Amino acid sequence: MRNAVLLSLISIILVSLITIGATYVIPEQVPGEFSSSEVSIEPPESEDTSHYPYLLREYEGKLAVFTDxxxxxxxxxxxxxxxxxxxxxxxxxxxxxxxxxDKLVNLIEDYIS
Structure with a gap:
């Protein structure tokens, strides 16, 4: 009886350790719609964006917003x-x-988070 309880306890511990280990080993699956490599923040090529009032750009190594x-x-x-x-x-x-x-605020929030 004591051996059966000990064997059950060891089995539960082993299964728990394997489950926890698998959680850290298997990479997290990100749906394609949320993958940053597939998301483009640039407008389509045919659209002229030169008249857009805001420009997000690097300035002295930091994220900056330019207007005029x-x-x-x-x-x-x-x-x-x-x-x-x-x-x-x-x-x-x-x-x-x-x-x-509004789009500017959303992009800045994305960069900050």
Missing amino acids: DLVEPDMVFDVYVKTLPEFDREQLKTGVRVETY
Whole structure:
């Protein structure tokens, strides 16, 4: 009887350890619609974005928002571009034009989080 209880306890512990180990070994599956490598924040090629009022770009290594003056930013955030994924870094090198303030806020929140 004592051996059966001990064997059951050991079995439960082993199954728990295997389950926990598998959780850390198996990579998390991200649906394609949320994968950052598939999401493009650039407008379609045919759309002219030069008239968009906001430009997100790197400034002195940080995320910055430019409006009229493309030399001095209007806002600089404590988000270092080097900490962002490579896709985002590449986009911010050339700048990301944004059409509306709401879209600008959403993009900044994405970069900050």
